[in-house]
Amino acid sequence: MSGIDALNSVRMVDGSSLTRRVTVSPGMCSSGSQIFGRIGDWTWEAVSAACGMNAHAATTADGRPAYLSFYYYRVRGGKTVHPHGLTFGDELRVCSRVFQIGSQSTLTLHRLAPAGLTVPEGPLDPEEVYERPHPDCMYAENFNRWIARSTPGSNQRLSEVTPPDFAYADLPRLPNRHSPRTPVGRARAAGSFYAEPPQGFVPAGPAHTTPYTLDVVRDLNGVGLVYFASYFSIFDTVLLGLWRSQGRSDEQFLRRKVAQQKVGYFGNADPGAALTISVNRWRSETAPDLEIADMAMHDAATNRLLAVTGIELEATPVPSPNA
């Protein structure tokens, strides 16, 4: 095997599954949204392979660009592999599998395992992801829907579409009990993943609302829509501001450990749009470093709900630099 194959390689396991060896590069890791963006690229690649199409260049029946947009993104951090804990040179074995979830959508699951860990061979089993996650691994769940712009040049109204070459019939079905449709629909209706306050947690300070103006340099993707990974950065920007206001250091933020994060994407916005981000935070009754941040993003002008997130995280102690 040549040097280049040793670093990165990808192959199909079966008609709906990919496995890849990954050496974590600068473009894949940070305290920000890099890993979420890279996993999203893997989702598009997995859907392309599993559905025998090029998801990157999809069109509607009448020839308009169709995008495999992110509707729901969940990530579960493990003890060894977690979103902001990756660093240059980490070796991962990534398994990805695409599932059927209606005629206009896909559901893609990923397991990011440390390269040396023994994990089950073969296609990724939903039971593992939802019920028996390996404690060392990170998992991601991407629920994507095909959309197109209703009005050229506007990000305000995006409609669901079906690219004619989207072949989903042969994809495996996700057991109904694991479908995120109902919980995500509830989060959309409630404007929160925590319509019920989380058990074992108490409020950490009053609710808080912050303005945010879309960053034209950083928040838009290559087709001019707000980039799904930027939603993570926007929410994190607000969280960092809150942490600072409570005396936590930037170093502590950089070392935060995300146990779980969910993002529901319900709308997009035009460049320069003014947004508001509202936040509720809870902390564990028993472990004060464990907290939950519950945030919602609205268009400031119309109050349209654009996204919600729930972040379960741990503010780990900061070691001495000489340790």
Next chain:
Amino acid sequence: MSGIDALNSVRMVDGSSLTRRVTVSPGMCSSGSQIFGRIGDWTWEAVSAACGMNAHAATTADGRPAYLSFYYYRVRGGKTVHPHGLTFGDELRVCSRVFQIGSQSTLTLHRLAPAGLTVPEGPLDPEEVYERPHPDCMYAENFNRWIARSTPGSNQRLSEVTPPDFAYADLPRLPNRHSPRTPVGRARAAGSFYAEPPQGFVPAGPAHTTPYTLDVVRDLNGVGLVYFASYFSIFDTVLLGLWRSQGRSDEQFLRRKVAQQKVGYFGNADPGAALTISVNRWRSETAPDLEIADMAMHDAATNRLLAVTGIELEATPVPSPNA
């Protein structure tokens, strides 16, 4: 060839060269720095392959992490492929080649060609990159130096190092006349790539200085250093502000066409550092949409020069959304 191989594949052409097929994904394109980050990942991958090492996990002789840091990054946009003109599904053929440039450095050249274009087979010829670039292609030049932190936890003083397994002796030599060492050294000494005002251009407004605070969410990489691609975003943020102040629209910024950009990296900074960005702009005497932005980044507290950039770009007209 399976669906996944059709999307992306990489192979070695010779001991110092890689070629890859790329389908542009959301994580590779935007009006921001995504493509610069991805090319940087290809540089690390190419160096790893060409030098028979894992550049992502390099260490010094005494076991400290060593990073293949970016010292100089030049990109030349083509008519078809240019940095902010890529979109989902674009098909590229990328050729990369690593050259010897001293015992602690590498120089990597990349050509990003449209997939259907006939380009020379075989290793990338420096003459093509420096003297006969194909007008449709984009080229990138990455001059990287091995560095390590002098003080654990601090980004202030980074020293040049040589990882013991860095095997550079078999790399091809770059003809001396193409070496960027001298022009980059001059830019460092002058604080600008334009110590002499560019010919055929006239000043576009007075010099301008803007404060910038490092963004803890977005500007740091997976080892806590300011990410090389973020320097592009920081400079672009300042440029956007200037364009807005002159009545140009965000849409025009998003559609800007970069003909050439150079970045010299001379220092790093700690999270939360306060920076200043100074800007000089020129516009073409004959084509008012052609301009040059000359910017320098300093640490606000010490006035230490951290980076300079020169951007030659075109503010293209914005078409009607219904066109």
